[in-house]
Every structure is written in C-alpha cells, then in structure tokens.
Amino acid sequence: xxxxxxxxxxxxxxxxxxxxxxxxxxxxxxxxxxxxxxxxxxxxxxxxxxxxxxxxxxxxxxxxxxxxxxxxxxxxxxxxxxxxxxxxxxxxxxxxxxxxxxxxxxxxxxxxxxxxxxxxxxxxxxxxxxxxxxxxxxxxxxxxxxxxxxxxxxxxxxxxxxxxxxxxxxxxxxxxxxxxxxxxxxxxxxxxxxxxxxxxxxxxxxxxxxxxxxxxxxxxxxxxxxxxxxxxxxxxxxxxxxxxxxxxxxxxxxxxxxxxxxxxxxxxxxxxxxxxxxxxxxxxxxxxxxxxxxxxxxxxxxxxxxxxxxxxxxxxxxxxxxxxxxxxxxxxxxxxxxxxxxx
Amino acid sequence: xxxxxxxxxxxxxxxxxxxxxxxxxxxxxxxxxxxxxxxxxxxxxxxxxxxxxxxxxxxxxxxxxxxxxxxxxxxxxxxxxxxxxxxxxxxxxxxxxxxxxxxxxxxxxxxxxxxxxxxxxxxxxxxxxxxxxxxxxxxxxxxxxxxxxxxxxxxxxxxxxxxxxxxxxxxxxxxxxxxxxxxxxxxxxxxxxxxxxxxxxxxxxxxxxxxxxxxxxxxxxxxxxxxxxxxxxxxxxxxxxxxxxxxxxxxxxxxxxxxxxxxxxxxxxxxxxxxxxxxxxxxxxxxxxxxxxxxxxxxxxxxxxxxxxxxxxxxxxxxxxxxxxxxxxxxxxxxxxxxxxxx
DNA sequence: CTGAAAGCGCTTACAG
DNA sequence: CTGAAAGCGCTTACAG
Numbered sequence: 001x002x003x004x005x006x007x008x009x010x011x012x013x014x015x016x017x018x019x020x021x022x023x024x025x026x027x028x029x030x031x032x033x034x035x036x037x038x039x040x041x042x043x044x045x046x047x048x049x050x051x052x053x054x055x056x057x058x059x060x061x062x063x064x065x066x067x068x069x070x071x072x073x074x075x076x077x078x079x080x081x082x083x084x085x086x087x088x089x090x091x092x093x094x095x096x097x098x099x100x101x102x103x104x105x106x107x108x109x110x111x112x113x114x115x116x117x118x119x120x121x122x123x124x125x126x127x128x129x130x131x132x133x134x135x136x137x138x139x140x141x142x143x144x145x146x147x148x149x150x151x152x153x154x155x156x157x158x159x160x161x162x163x164x165x166x167x168x169x170x171x172x173x174x175x176x177x178x179x180x181x182x183x184x185x186x187x188x189x190x191x192x193x194x195x196x197x198x199x200x201x202x203x204x205x206x207x208x209x210x211x212x213x214x215x216x217x218x219x220x221x222x223x224x225x226x227x228x229x230x231x232x233x234x235x236x237x238x239x240x241x242x243x244x245x246x247x248x249x250x251x252x253x254x255x256x257x258x259x260x261x262x263x264x265x266x267x268x269x270x271x272x273x274x275x276x277x278x279x280x281x282x283x284x285x286x287x288x289x290x291x292x293x294x295x296x297x298x299x300x301x302x303x304x305x306x307x308x309x310x311x312x313x314x315x316x317x318x319x320x321x322x323x324x325x326x327x328x329x330x331x332x333x334x335x336x337x338x339x340x341x342x343x
Numbered sequence: 344x345x346x347x348x349x350x351x352x353x354x355x356x357x358x359x360x361x362x363x364x365x366x367x368x369x370x371x372x373x374x375x376x377x378x379x380x381x382x383x384x385x386x387x388x389x390x391x392x393x394x395x396x397x398x399x400x401x402x403x404x405x406x407x408x409x410x411x412x413x414x415x416x417x418x419x420x421x422x423x424x425x426x427x428x429x430x431x432x433x434x435x436x437x438x439x440x441x442x443x444x445x446x447x448x449x450x451x452x453x454x455x456x457x458x459x460x461x462x463x464x465x466x467x468x469x470x471x472x473x474x475x476x477x478x479x480x481x482x483x484x485x486x487x488x489x490x491x492x493x494x495x496x497x498x499x500x501x502x503x504x505x506x507x508x509x510x511x512x513x514x515x516x517x518x519x520x521x522x523x524x525x526x527x528x529x530x531x532x533x534x535x536x537x538x539x540x541x542x543x544x545x546x547x548x549x550x551x552x553x554x555x556x557x558x559x560x561x562x563x564x565x566x567x568x569x570x571x572x573x574x575x576x577x578x579x580x581x582x583x584x585x586x587x588x589x590x591x592x593x594x595x596x597x598x599x600x601x602x603x604x605x606x607x608x609x610x611x612x613x614x615x616x617x618x619x620x621x622x623x624x625x626x627x628x629x630x631x632x633x634x635x636x637x638x639x640x641x642x643x644x645x646x647x648x649x650x651x652x653x654x655x656x657x658x659x660x661x662x663x664x665x666x667x668x669x670x671x672x673x674x675x676x677x678x679x680x681x682x683x684x685x686x
Numbered sequence: 687c688t689g690a691a692a693g694c695g696c697t698t699a700c701a702g
Numbered sequence: 703c704t705g706a707a708a709g710c711g712c713t714t715a716c717a718g
Contacts, residue, residue, distance in 0.1 A: 013711055024689045059467045061711035064403050064694045080432050089423050104447040106435055124402045279622025356695055367705045404695035407710045
C-alpha cells in the first residue's frame with residue numbers, strides 16, 4: 001500500500017512535510033510559497049516530500065492570515081433567467097483568468113433574501129458583484145463599506161457600477177417602429193424595484209416624445225414568459241400596436257399569447273425584447289431585441305472588484321465607487337417587428 | 344459618528360465583543376454559538392455588543408477548527424449550456440435549503456481543466472458534484488478519497504452518482520418514430536468522453552434492434568448548435584430519415600441547417616433532442632425531446648454529498664459510493680417529429 | 687538561508 | 703455558568 005493514499009480525512013500539513021524533509025515548518029512554507037528564498041537543495045527536498053504526501057495547502061488557513069479568500073461572489077435575482085447567463089459566463093471567465101473562484105448565489109427576486117445572501121457570503125469572499133440588485137441604495141453602500149461591491153444594471157452613489165447605455169438601442173428601436181407606422185408603443189415593465197426597468201421606460205418615453213409617438217406603461221406580474229402572457233390582454237386593450245418588453249422572456253410570452261389570440265406578428269403587432277438571450281432567435285418569427293454586451297458587463301464588474309481590493313503591496317485601502325462603466329446597446333432587427341398592416 | 348460604521352477593513356472579532364461585554368472571548372463564542380450554555384444575562388450582554396459592533400463571525404476561522412466549510416462545489420462542462428441550467432438550479436436550491444453555499448465552476452469540456460478545477464476548489468468545499476465529468480474513473484475516485492464526490496450523468500464504481508434511466512424515454516422515442524414509418528435512425532453523438540452519450544447510443548441501438556430499425560452513429564464536432572449544423576450533411580448522406588441528438592442544442596442546430604437546405608420537418612425528416620432545455624419549444628416546429636428531471640438530479644446530488652459528509656455527531660467517516668439514484672426519462676412529442684411523408 | 691515564535695479568529699475540552 | 707489554554711494550518715517578521 002502506498003502511504004500517499006491515506007484514508008479520507010487525513011489532513012496533510014506542512015508539519016508532516018517538515019518532518020520527512022527534515023526542516024522547519026516555516027521553511028516548508030517558504031519553499032512552497034517563495035521558492036527563491038530557499039536553497040535549491042531544500043526546495044527539492046520539500047517539493048519531493050510534498051509530492052509524496054500529495055500535499056495541498058489549506059486555503060482557509062492562508063486566508064485567515066492574508067485576509068484574502070481568492071473568491072468573488074456574484075448574486076443574481078434568478079439563476080435560470082437567461083438574461084443573466086452571459087453575465088455569469090463573463091464574470092466566471094474573468095475570475096478564472098485571474099486565478100479567482102466565483103461563487104454564484106441567487107436572491108429569488110427578493111430584496112430581503114438578497115441582503116441576507118450578500119451578508120452570508122461576504123465574509124468568505126474578497127468582494128461581491130450584485131447583478132440588478134433589488135436592495136436599497138443605503139443597504140448596498142453598507143455592504144460596500146465592508147468589502148468591495150460592484151453593481152450591474154444599477155447606479156448607486158459611491159459604489160462601482162456597470163450599466164448599459166440604453167439610449168442608442170432604444171432610440172433605434174423607436175425609429176424602427178416609427179418608420180413602420182406605429183404611433184402608440186407599450187412598455188411591458190420589469191419589477192418595480194428594477195432600476196434598469198425605470199431607466200428603460202424613461203428613455204423610451206423621451207424617445208417617443210421626440211419622435212411624436214405615444215408611450216404607455218404596462219405593469220407585469222413577473223419578468224417571465226408567464227408574466228408576458230398575462231400582460232397580453234392589457235397590451236391589446238391599450239390600443240398599442242407595438243410592445244417593448246423589459247426582457248426577452250417577457251417578450252416571448254407576450255408574442256405566444258398574442259399568436260394564440262390570432263394576432264399576426266408583425267403585421268398586426270410588433271414585439272421587441274431586451275437582452276438577446278439564448279433562444280430568442282428560435283421563435284417564429286424570430287425576436288427583435290435590444291442587445292447589451294452582458295459577457296463584457298460580467299467581466300468588467302469582476303475587474304472593478306479586483307481593482308477595489310486593498311493593494312497587496314502596501315495594504316493601502318483602495319478607492320471605491322470611483323469606477324463605472326457604460327456599455328453600449330444596439331437593436332437587432334429580426335422578424336417580430338416591422339411595418340404595421342394598414343398603418 | 345456611530346462607531347458601528349468603522350472604516351472598511353476593520354475586522355470586528357470576538358475579542359472586541361468580549362471587551363465591551365466584560366466577559367471572556369470563549370464566553371462570547373458560546374453565547375453566540377450555543378446560547379443555551381450561557382446565562383440569560385450574559386447572552387443579552389454579548390448579543391447587544393455584537394449588534395453594536397455589527398459583528399460577523401469569520402467563517403474561515405470556524406472552518407479551520409471544525410473542518411466544515413459550509414460550501415459545496417459544482418463543476419459543469421459549460422456554464423452556458425442550457426442542459427445544465429436546471430441541474431444548477433436544483434443543486435443551488437437544495438444547498439440554500441441546507442444552509443450551504445454553492446460554488447459553481449466550469450471545465451470548458453476539458454478533462455484536464457476539470458481535474459485542475461476540482462483540485463483547486465476541493466480544499467475550500469465540503470464536497471463536490473461533478474456534472475457529466477470528462478475525467479477518468481481513477482481520477483474521480485482519487486478525488487472522492489479526499490472528500491465526498493457525487494457524479495451526475497455518469498456511473499463510477501465506488502462513487503455516489505445520479506444518472507438518468509434513459510431506457511423509457513428512448514424506447515418511447517423509437518416506438519414513436521417507428522410508428523411514423525422511419526426505418527433508419529441516426530444518433531448525433533456527444534463528446535466521446537461522455538458516458539451519457541455512450542449510454543444513450545447503446546440504448547438506442549438496442550431499442551432499434553428490438554423494433555427492427557437501423558441505428559446509425561454520426562459523430563459531431565461539439566455538442567452545440569454549430570456542431571448540429573455541421574453534422575447535417577452527414578446525416579442526410581447516411582440515408583436516415585430521423586435523428587436523435589445528444590442534446591437539444593445540437594438538435595436545434597441540425598434542424599436549422601436542414602431547413603436551410605429545404606428539408607421539410609417533420610414531413611421529410613424527424614428531429615428528436617434530449618434534455619427539454621429552455622427554449623426548445625420556441626422553435627418552429629417545436630422540438631420533440633426526451634426529458635430528464637434535471638432539477639431533481641441537482642438536488643439529489645447535493646443530498647448525496649450531504650449524506651456522505653463525516654457525521655457531525657461522532658465524527659465517524661460516512662460510507663461513500665453506496666448512494667446512487669436513477670431518474671426516469673420520458674418523451675415529449677412536439678412538432679419536429681412525426682410521420683414520414685410517403686414512409 | 688533557516689529556525690523559533692507569534693498570531694490570523696475562532697472553538698472546545700478542561701477546570702473551577 | 704464562565705475563564706484560561708490549547709490548537710486548527712498556515713505565514714511572516716525577527717534573529718541568527
């Protein structure tokens with residue numbers, strides 16, 4: 001039996017290595033952590049012993065000393081909402097590229113849960129990213145006072161953020177719809193705690209005003225396909241001939257329900273979504289949507305957290321809340337929008 | 344200025360609390376951790392002080408002592424592959440329900456990366472779940488010797504696992520296709536390191552044999568939409584009139600490419616996927632697919648890891664590799680499959 | 687270049 | 703019920 005494969009649970013420490021290498025534990029630590037500070041011979045001895053015992057340093061013990069966990073948290077409202085997929089992917093890739101581990105958590109669209117989860121993971125992470133947070137500004141600032149926080153799809157004074165510049169995408173969409181003969185455009189809103197939904201609505205209203213169109217706000221029960229279906233009746237009742245939806249899933253739900261009610265899309269009604277999610281081009285007609293570079297948003301958020309970390313060199317606290325990125329949006333025209341029949 | 348909002352980075356410890364509560368640090372620890380072992384007065388004192396200082400116990404320090412991290416890792420091949428979404432969701436929900444944090448990591452479909460990532464996160468987790476792992480059996484067993492491992496979509500001797508029972512779903516699919524007049528059925532394979540792909544192919548072959556149909560194996564370049572598109576030519580060349588695809592994304596890619604080549608679906612060719620992913624009903628025609636309860640798979644995997652944890656009571660190492668769950672699959676017939684025109 | 691000691695923040699027998 | 707001490711596994715000045 002090789003002793004290297006001890007029973008599960010046997011923890012190999014630097015002391016074990018020190019013993020068989022015949023050196024002091026502190027020398028083991030050095031040999032492994034800063035090999036250049038140790039003689040070639042010692043290093044070899046230690047490395048051999050470490051390999052033999054299949055040693056893995058405890059990140060916990062190290063973190064306790066260094067104050068760094070090598071982990072960044074990402075909290076999203078709904079882990080299965082495809083709008084977040086690219087963001088998660090972007091953050092995860094950026095974390096891996098920086099030798100960090102990403103912890104993913106979910107808030108179930110609840111501000112209270114979000115705060116609880118954030119508090120829970122904060123002590124074991126170096127910083128956290130909040131995707132479309134539902135908490136209040138002061139709550140976010142309080143978290144940011146403990147460890148670096150970056151918010152995505154929201155702007156909070158004193159906190160690093162990554163937000164889409166919604167203007168270009170929405171302007172394009174309104175011009176596109178206006179040229180298709182649409183005069184009354186409905187906005188199917190997101191959760192009312194959503195900063196981004198408010199921004200999009202504001203922007204739509206102003207774009208409609210500018211082009212002499214009418215903008216209508218239609219609340220929804222949830223930013224899901226079901227939420228879109230349920231809103232369909234109100235949309236039709238409003239007299240709008242086009243709907244801009246807070247996200248693509250909502251848009252797909254709306255389109256399905258309208259089609260079920262024999263409304264032809266886009267001849268009788270145009271549907272435009274947001275986010276260009278996976279599958280948004282699977283529908284018939286394929287969904288027109290306003291896209292934002294979410295992969296980049298996730299990566300940028302991670303780099304902002306990284307930049308806000310206390311400097312490893314001098315330990316000086318870094319500036320926080322100075323960072324901010326605005327990512328451009330654009331319209332992707334597909335089949336679900338176009339000229340209004342007889343419009 | 345309230346002193347409760349100290350500058351960032353000021354770490355509040357039980358010593359600070361002990362000082363202002365006028366008790367020993369160990370008493371603080373007890374008051375917070377096992378309140379029943381402390382007098383009501385002391386408890387109140389400590390709780391007040393803790394609240395005042397906005398104290399949060401360091402999970403790192405605690406983990407170092409207890410050996411428990413309160414974290415479970417989940418490694419998937421591709422974080423944006425929708426086949427994994429429900430699995431991730433199920434595991435995440437089950438983790439949260441048990442007061443655990445889920446760490447999500449990605450292996451980029453590479454066995455080497457997978458092993459590296461697993462080793463990296465193992466020390467800071469209590470156990471890990473490997474979704475459709477690409478590593479070798481011995482590598483997985485070695486990981487399992489250190490800390491509990493549960494594999495999903497794979498069976499490894501001595502390791503807990505959750506696998507779909509592919510038989511019912513595939514049998515149904517073959518009967519469905521046979522009754523539609525299909526005699527030659529292609530299987531668009533997954534990665535050749537995929538245990539599940541091998542299983543599905545075996546099962547399809549045996550089901551075809553049983554019903555007197557011909558089964559053909561068509562390799563693909565990747566389990567993605569692009570992989571499906573690229574395989575389309577081979578599929579047609581094979582003379583098959585129906586294709587069972589390793590996953591839905593592959594199936595959607597295949598369907599799109601065939602449609603682009605003016606093949607009418609399902610009149611001239613039937614397409615069946617696996618996994619019933621989000622969006623698989625968005626296509627036209629909607630995708631017929633073989634579904635497995637992935638949310639449940641994720642949750643079950645988490646509970647298996649939990650059960651394999653060393654017993655908190657007596658610290659006795661728990662049995663590992665004894666657990667195993669088989670989850671039933673079923674066919675969801677939608678528009679992409681049916682009777683072969685003139686078949 | 688290397689050793690001995692102190693300490694990161696907590697928990698847990700052990701006394702009293 | 704509470705205090706004093708030891709220890710989890712590592713790192714880092716401080717001597718030599």
